[in-house]
């Protein structure tokens with residue numbers, strides 16, 4: 001008998017659309033093995049999937065959607081415009097190609113992957129995403145790795161705010177000023193790298209202490225800490241049990257003592273990848 005479906009909590013986009021607070025990251029998941037893992041996540045109850053043209057696995061994600069048997073209209077498949085596809089026409093071609101690989105007529109959410117300021121094409125790319133949404137090729141649009149002033153540039157040129165900004169975020173990188181800016185402007189924050197693997201978060205004593213107190217894994221504490229702030233998390237796991245654990249957070253109640261301990265893990269804003277300098281293609 002299969003395990004009961006996960007019950008995943010939701011936040012809402014600025015237009016009121018319910019949006020899952022826990023999604024499934026797919027980077028590195030490729031081929032038949034990747035299909036099995038991603039389809040497994042959908043069968044578990046995950047409804048938000050995160051991919052990107054840059055990950056080279058959109059066809060894998062599309063196949064997983066078909067294998068799962070879940071109607072694509074019930075899923076929010078996120079993809080991202082790669083650095084090399086920035087610009088007015090290139091972004092349009094980029095999304096069209098992504099949809100072909102995904103086998104979908106429309107993407108649930110399309111983000112500009114990185115601002116890449118050296119090319120100066122983010123505003124043109126954003127104009128195109130605004131059009132693509134109007135045309136129905138993207139249900140929702142947003143950005144990733146944009147700093148507040150980089151978002152303001154898009155809005156000054158178009159009058160349209162991103163619905164989502166996906167940024168590097170975990171208890172090691174709490175990004176409080178970005179979160180405050182997003183809240184002020186109705187932007188939903190998504191956290192990538194929510195387990196802080198790049199920052200060695202899991203082995204931190206403070207995190208382990210909170211996890212032991214609640215009898216759960218350090219991973220679940222990191223994710224619950226984010227979800228409690230209405231931040232969407234997109235952890236990736238190749239392990240079926242960990243995949244379920246990552247979306248089973250309701251029974252955890254973090255108190256002030258826990259939050260103070262988790263607050264001690266902050267490495268400071270400078271430890272996050274800086275999109276004024278870091279670019280990806």
Ligand SMILES: NC(=O)c1ccc[n+]([C@@H]2O[C@H](COP(=O)([O-])OP(=O)(O)OC[C@H]3O[C@@H](n4cnc5c(N)ncnc54)[C@H](OP(=O)(O)O)[C@@H]3O)[C@@H](O)[C@H]2O)c1
Nearest residue numbers: 025026027050144192193194195219234235236237238242
């Ligand atoms: N917008 C961007 O620029 C950007 C950048 C990076 C990533 N992303 C997105 O964010 C998603 C998540 O980030 P990420 O993949 O870098 O890292 P992550 O989800 O923070 O961490 C993934 C790692 O954590 C392990 N893990 C997962 N659940 C666990 C658990 N319950 N206990 C112990 N270990 C666990 C996984 O190993 P196992 O597989 O063995 O469980 C894997 O090695 C990506 O898949 C991608 O979709 C976006």
